[in-house]
Amino acid sequence: MTEFVSDTCAIAGRDLRHLLRLPEKLIGFTVMPLAMVLGLGILFGGSMRVPGGGEYGAYVSAGVVTSMAVSMTALSALGVVGDLQDGMFDRLRSLPVSRLAVLCGRVAVDSILVVVAMVSVASAAGIVGWPVGARPHAVLAGMGLEMLLGMGCSCLGIFLGLTFRNAEAVISVVPVCLLPVTFLSNAFVPPDGLPGWLRDVVGWNPVTAVTSTVRGLLSTSDAASTAGFFGHPAPFALAFCLVLIALAAPAATRAYDRAGAAR
Amino acid sequence: MDIAIQAEGLRKRYGGKQAKDALNGVDLSVPAGTIFGLLGPNGAGKTTIVRILATLLSADSGEAGVAGFDVRRQPKEVRRRIGLTGQYAAVDERLTGRENLRLIGTLYHLGRSATRVRADELLEQLDLTDAADRPVKTYSGGMRRRLDLAASLIAEPPVLFLDEPTTGLDLTSRLTLWEVIRGQVRGGATVLLTTQYLEEADQLADRIAVLNNGGVIAEGTPDELKDRVGDDRLRVTAASAKDVIELTKVLSRFSGDEPLVDEERRTVSVSMTEGVRGIATVATELAEAGIPVADFQLSRPSMDEVFLSLTGDAPQPVAEGAVA
Numbered sequence: 001m002t003e004f005v006s007d008t009c010a011i012a013g014r015d016l017r018h019l020l021r022l023p024e025k026l027i028g029f030t031v032m033p034l035a036m037v038l039g040l041g042i043l044f045g046g047s048m049r050v051p052g053g054g055e056y057g058a059y060v061s062a063g064v065v066t067s068m069a070v071s072m073t074a075l076s077a078l079g080v081v082g083d084l085q086d087g088m089f090d091r092l093r094s095l096p097v098s099r100l101a102v103l104c105g106r107v108a109v110d111s112i113l114v115v116v117a118m119v120s121v122a123s124a125a126g127i128v129g130w131p132v133g134a135r136p137h138a139v140l141a142g143m144g145l146e147m148l149l150g151m152g153c154s155c156l157g158i159f160l161g162l163t164f165r166n167a168e169a170v171i172s173v174v175p176v177c178l179l180p181v182t183f184l185s186n187a188f189v190p191p192d193g194l195p196g197w198l199r200d201v202v203g204w205n206p207v208t209a210v211t212s213t214v215r216g217l218l219s220t221s222d223a224a225s226t227a228g229f230f231g232h233p234a235p236f237a238l239a240f241c242l243v244l245i246a247l248a249a250p251a252a253t254r255a256y257d258r259a260g261a262a263r
Numbered sequence: 264m265d266i267a268i269q270a271e272g273l274r275k276r277y278g279g280k281q282a283k284d285a286l287n288g289v290d291l292s293v294p295a296g297t298i299f300g301l302l303g304p305n306g307a308g309k310t311t312i313v314r315i316l317a318t319l320l321s322a323d324s325g326e327a328g329v330a331g332f333d334v335r336r337q338p339k340e341v342r343r344r345i346g347l348t349g350q351y352a353a354v355d356e357r358l359t360g361r362e363n364l365r366l367i368g369t370l371y372h373l374g375r376s377a378t379r380v381r382a383d384e385l386l387e388q389l390d391l392t393d394a395a396d397r398p399v400k401t402y403s404g405g406m407r408r409r410l411d412l413a414a415s416l417i418a419e420p421p422v423l424f425l426d427e428p429t430t431g432l433d434l435t436s437r438l439t440l441w442e443v444i445r446g447q448v449r450g451g452a453t454v455l456l457t458t459q460y461l462e463e464a465d466q467l468a469d470r471i472a473v474l475n476n477g478g479v480i481a482e483g484t485p486d487e488l489k490d491r492v493g494d495d496r497l498r499v500t501a502a503s504a505k506d507v508i509e510l511t512k513v514l515s516r517f518s519g520d521e522p523l524v525d526e527e528r529r530t531v532s533v534s535m536t537e538g539v540r541g542i543a544t545v546a547t548e549l550a551e552a553g554i555p556v557a558d559f560q561l562s563r564p565s566m567d568e569v570f571l572s573l574t575g576d577a578p579q580p581v582a583e584g585a586v587a
Binding site: 003006007010011013014017018021022086087088090091092093094095096097 | 314317318319339342343345347349351352353354355356357358362366367369370371372398414
């Protein structure tokens with residue numbers, strides 16, 4: 001058990017160092033969400049009608065954080081492919097390290113990135129004066145949910161990275177799969193204006209559940225989007241994140257076991 | 264004597280389009296404290312064997328044990344006792360050399376202070392102290408390979424797998440690595456080494472297995488393998504080109520074989536069954552015949568000749584420019 005903890009910390013320490021020495025990656029999770037919130041909020045703020053009233057900038061903040069958590073899939077996949085290609089992966093697999101520790105280390109660092117994104121989004125929104133995060137415990141709960149989503153997506157990314165095994169495949173396939181998942185949710189656009197069937201798709205999209213829950217926690221109301229979850233997105237959002245982790249984490253560890261099979 | 268690495272009937276077939284047997288029943292047995300060389304052309308299955316023994320890959324069938332533990336059933340026990348240096352330097356580019364070694368040491372569960380001490384020792388030993396705190400991406404190829412070897416030595420594992428550890432290294436780095444490898448064996452480690460360099464196998468290995476198309480085609484000490492190829496050969500180089508024909512006549516009297524003549528180098532070689540006694544006689548005969556000699560040597564078949572004659576697709580001993 002202590003070995004597991006020290007292994008996880010060692011792997012996380014390595015991934016954290018990568019993060020600090022690869023500023024462009026960190027920029028992706030600080031400047032990027034900040035620019036998205038300000039850009040979207042100011043550009044579309046005038047023309048977007050937020051259900052239940054309120055600032056579009058505050059509305060889109062939760063969506064941006066959620067989309068960042070979802071994009072963890074691509075980030076983790078690329079990280080794993082990098083390790084596969086430079087042989088680091090073989091090195092790790094030849095060591096007496098539990099596979100789960102390798103997974104946990106990376107997922108831990110990736111979920112820290114979600115927090116980083118959330119903090120930069122919240123500070124951007126706060127500076128402009130959009131009402132985000134009135135109640136500290138609610139903000140923490142929202143952060144926790146986004147972290148869970150980030151962890152699940154990170155596990156999924158590790159699985160995909162180990163399955164595709166090359167960066168080109170990851171870059172061309174993963175975003176194409178993620179884009180509709182994010183866009184067909186209420187992350188960026190209130191679904192009110194959509195045709196009925198599409199509104200159902202958006203309504204039952206887990207990304208919508210997470211976004212709506214976080215919006216609720218950040219004290220911006222989002223009643224209209226949550227029709228798909230019988231008006232209660234939170235339990236669905238939580239359940240979805242946990243199920244995603246429960247499915248993707250074992251898939252990722254199994255892929256790790258098999259990763260030596262081909263070269 | 265303890266057997267450190269044992270394999271019986273290892274088979275492996277990779278899926279995919281060109282499905283062919285990567286290994287078709289390989290047996291190996293490496294006594295503890297020795298260096299075992301795996302020699303073979305590209306695609307012979309050397310890396311596949313190393314990956315199976317290092318628990319990175321599972322064999323389709325067959326049994327393998329390393330340091331007394333079953334590779335398939337007790338992989339974690341095996342991993343505690345092995346160090347692996349693969350064909351590609353498996354080090355983290357963004358970390359410094361020292362950070363790389365400390366990470367690996369931590370993951371071997373050496374403990375904090377032991378890891379630090381051992382990392383510094385290895386950096387010193389492999390001549391990386393000056394570069395220790397620079398990110399590995401600034402390292403040259405040779406430095407990476409040395410760091411990679413250091414990483415596999417940090418836990419002082421009883422069994423070392425070195426998959427072409429010196430490919431692409433300059434001579435100095437290669438000699439450093441050889442010395443480090445010999446040092447490990449003096450300390451009791453067992454080494455399984457694959458190499459493309461026949462000289463490396465000849466220099467380092469106690470026993471060699473020659474691998475071709477996924478099977479072991481010959482095994483033995485370097486001397487035993489050389490004996491299989493043929494007798495010692497005497498090579499005599501005439502001082503001037505006009506003497507080559509006369510030289511050939513003299514030498515042909517001492518061997519059942521037809522002498523091999525290399526006109527360009529003025530060298531004639533014959534196989535010698537009589538060894539040192541034969542040399543004395545030849546030298547006397549040449550002096551009596553009045554043929555000035557530029558070079559005179561008795562040598563064993565080289566590992567190159569062994570390798571080529573075993574793997575088959577090559578001329579017989581003393582190939583170059585032979586005119587029979």
